[in-house]
Amino acid sequence: MTIYLFYFLSFLAILCGLMVILEKNPIHSVLYLVITFFAIAGHYILLNAQFLAAVHIIVYAGAIMVLFLFVIMLLNLNKETEPHKPIAVKFAAVISAGILLIVLVGALRSTNSLPAPETINADMGLVKNLGKVLFKQFLLPFEVASILFLSAMVGAVMLGKRDIK
């Protein structure tokens, strides 16, 4: 059962990931990317990262993708205004990405394969355990992340203003 679910979610993620870059209309690309993110969230649930799956859907599908959709609709991008690269450049891009894939898969195949883990902790991905680790072991990076967010927000507002005095 689990293995079928794994293959189904993997197939869905890869197919929709390909459709993101092959689709001509940017709005369809965003919608395919949302499906990819949902498939990845399904993988998180399979891997006992329940809280992370919820956060992933809220942050990516809920916030980031809506931002993308807003910008695409604001700029009025569609199929007709879509710029295209020459066919030779597209061919070179496919060759380069294919070679990268072959190199990475080849490196994976030449390594010693890891044995399956003996014990697993099914409660690890719950918010109780993650919160303990986040606020004890990773408190300083957490605070630094808030400064990063503040500076990103100030930067976005600065860039978005029409005339800066």
Add this chain to the structure above:
Amino acid sequence: MNTIQTIHINHYILLSTVLFCIGVLGVLFRRNAIIIFMSVELMLNAVNLLLVAFSSYWNDPAGQIFVFFVMVVAAAEVAVGLAILVMIYRNTGSTDIDVLNKLKG
């Protein structure tokens, strides 16, 4: 669920590799800057998936915490990147990255 015991970790490495390569392909293949941003998001998510898989494999929650920080960086990147993109569209009238070759000299 004990998925990581039934499904070998190599499957997850392979899936992440494929998703990452699709992201690289998107960056090289398209000229629309928004699609390039989306491809970068896809690459970040491939890495996130691998971090979660290994965190589950080694029973170490630090991997999942790291995914939170990657999400923070991705959200900040998108906010600033899309603001820059809107500025570019206001000045040049398109989101084509090949228009932006002023630094070539």
